[in-house]
Amino acid sequence: QYLSRNMVQDVRREHFSFSPRMPVGDFYEERDTPEGVQWVKLSPEEIPGRIQAITGKRGRPRNAEKAKPKEPPATKRGRGRPPKLRMVDLLSKTDARLLKRLEAQEVLSEEDKLKMSKIKKKMRRKAKNKQKQEAKAPRAKEAKKKCKAKEKKGKPEKGKDKARPKEKKGKGVRKADKGVQAQRRLEERQRQQLILEEMKKPTEDMCLGDHQPLPAFSRIPGLVLPSRAFSDCLTVVEFLQSYGKAALCDPGLPPYCQSLKILGEKVSEISLNRDTVSEVLRCFLTAHGAGAELCEGLRTKPFQALPPERKAAVLVFLVNELNSSALII
Numbered sequence: 001q002y003l004s005r006n007m008v009q010d011v012r013r014e015h016f017s018f019s020p021r022m023p024v025g026d027f028y029e030e031r032d033t034p035e036g037v038q039w040v041k042l043s044p045e046e047i048p049g050r051i052q053a054i055t056g057k058r059g060r061p062r063n064a065e066k067a068k069p070k071e072p073p074a075t076k077r078g079r080g081r082p083p084k085l086r087m088v089d090l091l092s093k094t095d096a097r098l099l100k101r102l103e104a105q106e107v108l109s110e111e112d113k114l115k116m117s118k119i120k121k122k123m124r125r126k127a128k129n130k131q132k133q134e135a136k137a138p139r140a141k142e143a144k145k146k147c148k149a150k151e152k153k154g155k156p157e158k159g160k161d162k163a164r165p166k167e168k169k170g171k172g173v174r175k176a177d178k179g180v181q182a183q184r185r186l187e188e189r190q191r192q193q194l195i196l197e198e199m200k201k202p203t204e205d206m207c208l209g210d211h212q213p214l215p216a217f218s219r220i221p222g223l224v225l226p227s228r229a230f231s232d233c234l235t236v237v238e239f240l241q242s243y244g245k246a247a248l249c250d251p252g253l254p255p256y257c258q259s260l261k262i263l264g265e266k267v268s269e270i271s272l273n274r275d276t277v278s279e280v281l282r283c284f285l286t287a288h289g290a291g292a293e294l295c296e297g298l299r300t301k302p303f304q305a306l307p308p309e310r311k312a313a314v315l316v317f318l319v320n321e322l323n324s325s326a327l328i329i
Contacts, residue, residue, distance in 0.1 A: 010215035025243060091126070095119050225308055232312035238321045243328055278302040281314065290317055 003011055027042040027050065041049060102108065102116045225229060226327065270276055282298035294317065295309055306314070322328060 015212065015214065070275040091119065091123055095122065225312075229312040232316040236312070236315045236319055239323070243322070274304070278304075281318075285314070285317065288317075288321055 002008075003013075027047050028039040029042055029050065030037060031040045033040075073075075082249050096117065099119050102119075105112070108116070220230075225233065227246055270280060272280060278298050281303060282295055285298070294310070294314055297306055298314075303311065303314065
């Protein structure tokens with residue numbers, strides 16, 4: 001947003017790589033409400049489930065209200081004569097649907113009656129053709145049997161004995177070829193899967209092959225703070241804009257510092273004000289392993305008396321600890 005707002009052309013989004021690990025911002029979902037379809041803001045507990053449904057392999061969670069009831073499994077038919085075809089089965093899906101709709105109507109117009117008569121004529125014509133084909137089928141089977149019987153009588157028995165081992169040998173070769181082809185297809189699928197997995201992995205900036213030099217920017221006019229302090233201030237402002245409510249929460253202390261006391265009172269029970277915030281902040285920095293320079297500065301001076309660079313460093317350390325706490329993750 002900063003680059004687009006200030007019309008920066010030399011630096012673009014392609015100069016950076018992103019690998020987000022946490023949901024940022026507000027999430028909305030379209031839902032049916034009594035007032036109609038509306039966009040509803042998701043709560044923090046619902047966001048991880050929606051993200052997993054979009055990006056995970058299990059897919060979107062099923063909606064129990066819209067799920068169709070399962071139909072009972074069809075009963076398996078045993079061996080015997082095939083089921084009789086119904087007259088409606090001979091029609092196409094469009095004609096069958098139209099016929100069913102016309103038969104359901106109580107009163108038919110002249111146009112509907114004409115459509116129904118045409119469909120029934122077509123149905124009778126197809127039924128006659130089906131009967132003719134079924135009548136011809138036994139004759140064709142008998143003719144094939146007679147031809148095969150004649151061929152068997154004409155061939156000598158020795159020829160049969162010699163042909164059998166050749167057929168077995170050919171079948172074995174074909175089976176071996178099919179097995180080799182199946183193995184090759186499996187290896188190719190595995191190779192394609194590995195390629196896809198490698199392509200989906202995030203690439204670090206230093207591993208890219210098309211590095212482009214970053215342009216040299218001049219300092220912001222009127223900037224008094226050093227570059228490090230200014231970047232710390234930008235981090236704090238961005239955190240407050242994204243997680244303003246989290247900044248008001250207690251980041252907490254490690255378990256081994258819960259019993260730490262100042263003048264006989266536990267740190268976790270001290271009320272924060274202008275006079276006590278510096279000492280409580282020093283205890284927090286010490287417990288979380290901040291640098292000795294930050295801790296020692298608060299030992300001799302209150303937070304309000306520190307120079308701007310030191311204040312920005314203390315605030316950005318607190319922001320980083322909040323970013324990694326359970327309040328945000």
